[in-house]
Amino acid sequence: MTDSLCIVHGESGPMIRSVLDRICDKWTLLIVSTLQRGRMRFTELQRNIPGVSQRMLSLTLRHLERDGLVVRTAYAEVPPRVEYALTDTGATLIEPALALASWAVTNGPTIEASRSSFDSRSS
Amino acid sequence: MTDSLCIVHGESGPMIRSVLDRICDKWTLLIVSTLQRGRMRFTELQRNIPGVSQRMLSLTLRHLERDGLVVRTAYAEVPPRVEYALTDTGATLIEPALALASWAVTNGPTIEASRSSFDSRSS
DNA sequence: CTGCATCCATGCGGATACTG
DNA sequence: CAGTATCCGCATGGATGCAG
Numbered sequence: 001m002t003d004s005l006c007i008v009h010g011e012s013g014p015m016i017r018s019v020l021d022r023i024c025d026k027w028t029l030l031i032v033s034t035l036q037r038g039r040m041r042f043t044e045l046q047r048n049i050p051g052v053s054q055r056m057l058s059l060t061l062r063h064l065e066r067d068g069l070v071v072r073t074a075y076a077e078v079p080p081r082v083e084y085a086l087t088d089t090g091a092t093l094i095e096p097a098l099a100l101a102s103w104a105v106t107n108g109p110t111i112e113a114s115r116s117s118f119d120s121r122s123s
Numbered sequence: 124m125t126d127s128l129c130i131v132h133g134e135s136g137p138m139i140r141s142v143l144d145r146i147c148d149k150w151t152l153l154i155v156s157t158l159q160r161g162r163m164r165f166t167e168l169q170r171n172i173p174g175v176s177q178r179m180l181s182l183t184l185r186h187l188e189r190d191g192l193v194v195r196t197a198y199a200e201v202p203p204r205v206e207y208a209l210t211d212t213g214a215t216l217i218e219p220a221l222a223l224a225s226w227a228v229t230n231g232p233t234i235e236a237s238r239s240s241f242d243s244r245s246s
Numbered sequence: 247c248t249g250c251a252t253c254c255a256t257g258c259g260g261a262t263a264c265t266g
Numbered sequence: 267c268a269g270t271a272t273c274c275g276c277a278t279g280g281a282t283g284c285a286g
Contacts, residue, residue, distance in 0.1 A: 007221065008156040012228050016152075019227035019234070024147025026259070029139075033131040042268055053260060058269060068237030079267045080266085089233055096222040098130065103219045104142035105135050110212055111142065114191030149279075165248055176280060181249050202247045203286080 022067060027052055027060045029097055032086065035070065036094055039085035069093060145190060150175055150183045152220055155209065158193065159217055162208035192216060 008016060022028055027049070034040070034048050046057055061084060064070035069090035075081045131139060145151055150172070157163070157171050169180055184207060187193035192213035198204040 007224050007228060008152060015231035016224050016227045020147050024143050029131060066238055066241040067234045089230055096226045099219040099222050101130050101139050104139045105130060107212055108138035111190045115189055118189040
């Protein structure tokens with residue numbers, strides 16, 4: 001607890017940054033939490049994640065695959081079929097990510113209230 | 124557990140996004156974890172966070188203040204003195220943020236190994 | 247000491263069109 | 267079906283200079 005900042009500071013910094021950058025881009029968390037339901041193919045993912053473009057879905061999946069959080073399986077069929085699934089490592093991400101998400105849901109109203117109040121004060 | 128994706132999807136989405144965007148910018152986590160040590164003034168923060176520019180420190184602190192995670196106290200002195208401290212809400216952020224950070228530290232090597240392997244395969 | 251204003255480079259992400 | 271390629275607007279963030 002006391003040395004918590006030692007985790008964020010120090011030589012672990014870059015690692016945390018690179019992971020955080022991955023988590024915090026616009027679609028990663030959405031994709032990972034969707035894949036928690038089970039393996040899914042490209043179009044299925046796109047249907048289940050409203051607003052995502054082909055480009056971003058493709059890019060983000062590629063990133064996740066590169067980081068070993070998602071596995072891509074292509075079947076040599078016509079028409080082509082590709083399925084995505086979480087790896088074991090990918091699955092372990094869900095817990096801490098969800099902890100942060102639920103913090104966001106819990107404190108969201110407080111934060112938004114604070115924003116409104118702040119904005120009206122400085123108007 | 125089963126309905127975890129219901130938290131991320133659904134109408135909570137925007138709230139999570141706005142919080143995530145705050146957490147994941149380049150300096151917020153660093154500032155919050157630094158302030159965990161206690162109230163601190165501007166220059167002190169700058170010294171304790173290597174690489175941060177005045178602009179970014181100022182901007183990020185303003186955001187945190189707006190969100191009610193940090194309180195700013197200005198003393199009418201010459202020369203002027205300003206101190207920053209975490210609010211109660213701000214302090215509760217540390218725990219889930221640290222959970223994610225420690226996940227990053229734990230899985231960082233695995234991820235980086237996966238990246239190298241992926242990059243060499245597609246070279 | 248504190249921190250705003252300005253200029254500028256970079257990169258994320260959206261829209262669209264096209265391929266195997 | 268499952269992508270890739272291209273263009274383009276916008277926000278992030280660094281450097282520098284100036285002000286209260």
